Amino acid sequence: MKIIVDAMGGDHAPGEVVLGAVNAAKELGINIVLVGNEEKIKLYLDEQDPRIEIVNAQEVIGNDEPPVMAVRTKKNASIPKGLRLLKEGYGKAMVSAGSTGALMAGGLFTLGRFEGIERPAIATMFPTRKKPALLLDIGANSECKPKNLAQFAVMGSIYYREIMGVESPKVGLLNIGVEEEKGNSLVKTAYGMLKELKNINFCGNVEPRDFFDGNFDVVVCDGFTGNIFLKTVEGLGFFLLDQLKDEIKRNITYALGALLIKPVFNAVKAKMDYSEYGGAMFLGLDGILVKCHGSSDQKAIFNGIKVAKKFVENDILFELKEAIKEIEGEIKC
Amino acid sequence: MKIIVDAMGGDHAPGEVVLGAVNAAKELGINIVLVGNEEKIKLYLDEQDPRIEIVNAQEVIGNDEPPVMAVRTKKNASIPKGLRLLKEGYGKAMVSAGSTGALMAGGLFTLGRFEGIERPAIATMFPTRKKPALLLDIGANSECKPKNLAQFAVMGSIYYREIMGVESPKVGLLNIGVEEEKGNSLVKTAYGMLKELKNINFCGNVEPRDFFDGNFDVVVCDGFTGNIFLKTVEGLGFFLLDQLKDEIKRNITYALGALLIKPVFNAVKAKMDYSEYGGAMFLGLDGILVKCHGSSDQKAIFNGIKVAKKFVENDILFELKEAIKEIEGEIKC
Incomplete structure (x- = not known):
């Protein structure tokens, strides 16, 4: 090959x-x-x-x-x-x-x-408390129709199944509430479409704060929302790390403590490192x-x-x- | 009173x-x-x-x-x-x-x-590398028109000026790129509207990863996007903290190190604590x-x-x- x-x-x-x-x-x-x-x-x-x-x-x-x-x-x-x-x-x-x-x-x-x-999507894995979760679209399409999200769900499921070896990946819809009637008109219509699809295992809405629990394998959204999510994760991650570094510099005891738990930081950084999962895929x-x-x-x-x-x-x-x-x-x- | x-x-x-x-x-x-x-x-x-x-x-x-x-x-x-x-x-x-x-x-x-x-917004402060930044709408309106975002910008500016004592707050539009032509149709139209408004200091698009740099005082978005941002911040914050805790439990050296830098974690947590800034306001x-x-x-x-x-x-x-x-x-x- x-x-x-x-x-x-x-x-x-x-x-x-x-x-x-x-x-x-x-x-x-x-x-x-x-x-x-x-x-x-x-x-x-x-x-x-x-x-x-x-x-x-x-x-x-x-x-x-x-x-x-x-x-x-x-x-x-x-x-x-x-x-x-x-x-x-x-x-x-x-x-x-x-x-x-x-x-x-x-x-x-x-x-x-x-x-x-109609619209290819960009899909990438994020770490969670359990298995990595695939999010798509993370930025190819600023504007999406419900049908696009349905196609993303189907493609994401196949990708996840084949790459992660999970027979029937749990599919979620990124939303601001778990109830079916929550969200903007795009996600409300997409919800109805996703639950009718026979060849995916649609499990409902997932809020970003629950995303990291890892109860969903494949999460779909429009590319604007997905890109906001991706860049918030990146931005907050670096921000928190910088805050910790700034505080550690304040005195020698902290510096010593930080030295002792350096492997802890490295381990968490490694877990957060999505290069681990092979980058993003154009589906x-x-x-x-x-x-x-x-x-x-x-x-x-x-x-x-x-x-x-x-x-x-x-x-x-x-x-x-x-x-x-x-x-x-x-x-x- | x-x-x-x-x-x-x-x-x-x-x-x-x-x-x-x-x-x-x-x-x-x-x-x-x-x-x-x-x-x-x-x-x-x-x-x-x-x-x-x-x-x-x-x-x-x-x-x-x-x-x-x-x-x-x-x-x-x-x-x-x-x-x-x-x-x-x-x-x-x-x-x-x-x-x-x-x-x-x-x-x-x-x-x-x-x-x-037409639409009241919910506004709340987030910590950044500099001063706190006000984000609105964080969830009152799943669907917004460009005009709503313009009103949010005006209201947010006044709120920030009066509460934070900043004469001419820098206003940003939450987007997935900094260029004017980036984003979905809502933000593209809103951009044009915001730059014409005389009584705000509009400084362009801000990506979520730059939000935490604190170069913008007031950032506007529709309530769906704002709520996604808010819940991603909450979700990732707790997730990272849990990851650190899990790793620290692995051995006694880490536990000792963690003890030494406990005040560091507390200081960062306090900084991240948005209750510090008086909660959210319905504008x-x-x-x-x-x-x-x-x-x-x-x-x-x-x-x-x-x-x-x-x-x-x-x-x-x-x-x-x-x-x-x-x-x-x-x-x-």
């Missing part, structure tokens, strides 16, 4: 990306196509590894560039080039820690949506595209490649397509 | 509520009307205090009761009774740690909105109604009463009404 890796995406590219890809090739027994600046990539490659191939791409799309414009004008940047290779079947999946917007725009442009999908695109966090280190890239491999092996894309076809009749717009 | 206090609202009522009210009467030099079960209230009153008066209300509205139904059927519960006293002018403001829904429903029913207001109702957190202790009740007093003294309600009248011509629906 050959997996395409965008060597230039992310804060620590190409170094950490190349190292993660090399490990993946070795440990997962796959071939890697590194797309990016050949000279720079070679700095991180020890020897001639037959499992690693480089496709040169001189340009890079930055996180701050308007995505649609960037993928149209920089056709030879690593993201568009990688996506074209994927489309042509040169690799089975693609992994990138680059601009989410460019990946989405390029993905739509080059791979397209598969049949029946609904006609291709397998994994997005790793921009701050990904080699371990995160490795995990992203691992998820991509599982996606290919379990033929999840095929299953997604079949499931979306199946529910087409069930969903009334 | 006489302030009405719902003695029966909150998890620690009536004990903590009565104690907080007694302190407020003493320290703030005001009179208090305690509304609730007279017998139970008297258990917490030491002596005959001329500044404390009890108005008997046998019934209580629980947090789990459907709010609209509850305020209609339990007319003599502490919330509806207190609101009627407020409406009749028996007190200048009301403070309650009871059901938010019942307070909103009862507030709309008994006090009504003031002129020009847009034709009366001064402060909602304290359900888990309020006497200090939180005291702070709620203190904010209510400031609201009365600074004649903030009058200012809100004038400002809403003023912008009426500026806002195009």
